[in-house]
């Protein structure tokens with residue numbers, strides 16, 4: 001065998017379908033999430049039989065398949081059942097973050113586009129009117145903790161009779177401070193998404209390699225190395241980005257195989273902490289976290305002054321709320337202190353993604 005036959009020609013590629021490595025790609029099969037998918041499907045199925053659905057709280061850390069598993073169930077049901085009778089609406093509350101925007105989004109997805117001159121209750125009436133001709137509706141609210149207000153949950157649970165509401169979050173304390181009226185209306189059942197083991201992580205990435213690359217392109221130890229890194233950050237997204245980067249590095253080196261050296265190089269080139277942060281936090285939370293890193297140890301009042309000095313525009317209440325969210329994700333700690341005449345305040349201690357790993 002000559003050296004040339006080991007080399008990739010410039011017209012050749014290792015990727016059979018690089019779309020399978022896109023962040024929004026939803027694979028047909030999600031290994032190790034079969035139980036959760038079945039649970040979600042069972043909450044929706046009654047709607048097809050003229051009964052009421054169940055509401056679920058789908059909870060787990062980020063990058064462990066909550067969005068993908070939920071979307072997979074909705075796509076599959078859409079194909080298998082008479083989906084016209086039970087429309088399914090998936091809303092991301094990170095981009096649609098107020099009650100008005102969320103209801104408009106629901107109406108739009110139900111086929112009604114003329115919401116711009118309407119107010120909240122008019123949009124809600126329109127949704128109800130459309131649903132009169134249906135069996136019910138599936139409403140999935142992804143990243144629900146990112147919404148600025150939760151009136152939409154009250155309105156929808158109060159005004160729509162047949163439904164399954166799926167609430168997806170990576171904030172483990174989300175819902176604790178929800179209005180009791182909303183809570184008692186929703187009574188969601190908890191669907192837990194536990195973290196993947198190293199073996200499961202490797203399995204999932206091996207599966208993804210089959211979707212995205214030609215056969216036998218990957219050497220085993222290369223996938224293993226990427227699985228380790230993905231497992232270290234407890235986030236499949238990082239593994240998928242690394243598969244892509246390593247594949248490109250191999251291709252650029254005209255290698256017919258993705259080898260351990262390409263995996264290693266991809267790991268040094270890719271800032272996993274940034275990937276994790278960008279998928280975990282809103283811009284505002286990110287800004288507050290960056291400031292916590294610089295001003296760790298400061299009392300809230302002094303911290304808020306620094307926040308304003310660096311161009312932050314939100315009220316101290318909003319900043320406090322963002323600090324609480326960061327604390328819920330264990331990215332910072334707030335230690336209560338008694339501060340002279342001002343009474344009680346808290347001291348902000350930065351933890352960050354880096355320390356979470358060790």
Ligand SMILES: Nc1ncnc2c1ncn2[C@@H]1O[C@H](COP(=O)(O)OP(=O)(O)O)[C@@H](O)[C@H]1O
Pocket residue numbers: 022023024025026027029030031032033060061062063064065066067068069204236237240
């Ligand atoms: N069990 C699995 N099988 C295949 N791919 C998975 C699995 N779990 C997660 N993924 C992939 O990992 C990435 C992160 O999953 P995602 O559903 O977005 O996480 P979450 O919503 O929990 O933050 C997505 O690209 C998803 O397709």
Ligand SMILES: [Mg+2]
Pocket residue numbers: 063066067068142
């Ligand atoms: Mg998600």
